[in-house]
Amino acid sequence: MNDMQFTDRAVEQKETKIAAKDVNVHYGEAHAIKDVNVEIEDKTVTAFIGPSGCGKSTFLRCLNRMNDTIDVCSVTGNILLDGEDIYDKRVDPVQLRAKVGMVFQKPNPFPKSIYDNVAYGPRIHGLAKSKAELDEIVESALRRGAIWEEVKDRLDKPGTGLSGGQQQRLCIARAVATEPEVLLMDEPCSALDPIATAQVEELIDELRERYSVVIVTHSMQQAARVSQKTAFFHLGTLVEFGHTGQIFTNPEDPRTEAYITGRIG
Numbered sequence: 001m002n003d004m005q006f007t008d009r010a011v012e013q014k015e016t017k018i019a020a021k022d023v024n025v026h027y028g029e030a031h032a033i034k035d036v037n038v039e040i041e042d043k044t045v046t047a048f049i050g051p052s053g054c055g056k057s058t059f060l061r062c063l064n065r066m067n068d069t070i071d072v073c074s075v076t077g078n079i080l081l082d083g084e085d086i087y088d089k090r091v092d093p094v095q096l097r098a099k100v101g102m103v104f105q106k107p108n109p110f111p112k113s114i115y116d117n118v119a120y121g122p123r124i125h126g127l128a129k130s131k132a133e134l135d136e137i138v139e140s141a142l143r144r145g146a147i148w149e150e151v152k153d154r155l156d157k158p159g160t161g162l163s164g165g166q167q168q169r170l171c172i173a174r175a176v177a178t179e180p181e182v183l184l185m186d187e188p189c190s191a192l193d194p195i196a197t198a199q200v201e202e203l204i205d206e207l208r209e210r211y212s213v214v215i216v217t218h219s220m221q222q223a224a225r226v227s228q229k230t231a232f233f234h235l236g237t238l239v240e241f242g243h244t245g246q247i248f249t250n251p252e253d254p255r256t257e258a259y260i261t262g263r264i265g
């Protein structure tokens, strides 16, 4: 692990954005997440790592109630966003997902123009009062997605006509267009080539100035490059959570050490 680069060695404590308390997730009889407690900080990139099937994506989906869409899935415990329980029955999941945006493994632009991909969320949430205001929101989101320069002359062309890496940055622009507070990313680079991966990683580093970012990744190099905090999951349990540098260089739990040295997974 000595060849890894870490983004931020400063041990700077940020405010808690999301607090998970005693979270358990079942798919029918299968117990996928076991008593997870964790505090995710604002303006920080947190990486979820661990072997395939350990529950990273399941836990990520708890954070914006995406698991609600899976019939057999039940979630217990509390997940607080700025101290408010997101599973409270007064919370509208659609509003919640505007605040806690998500970017998926495979870029999934809508079959619409580049402009409409980004304008969709702001339109349904009534964020713009005029066409000029909507234009501004779209431009600003595409800039934050680091793709404005590449698409500004073809905003009316289909989003699906872009390269994979451009599509993923468009999806990031779409996610930030509704002014989220948290961005969840489920292996956002796994369908991208190394150049597009580097661009998205650079973008993730910029996004943390404004958002709390949580990224699921299979690549320990990626976790080391982009995150300040790392959570290691194993068999549905959160085994270890701490500063990325500490997790990779001086893990406390033998299971974490076995994973990062390639002995499990």
Ligand SMILES: Nc1ncnc2c1ncn2[C@@H]1O[C@H](COP(=O)(O)OP(=O)(O)OP(=O)(O)O)[C@@H](O)[C@H]1O
Pocket: 027, 030, 032, 050, 051, 052, 053, 054, 055, 056, 057, 058, 059, 070, 072
């Ligand atoms: N929709 C579902 N229905 C039933 N079981 C599921 C469902 N999604 C996940 N699981 C189960 O929950 C467990 C955790 O899966 P999950 O996808 O969260 O793991 P993961 O760590 O993200 O894996 P990977 O790295 O392979 O994506 C696995 O045993 C998986 O089979």
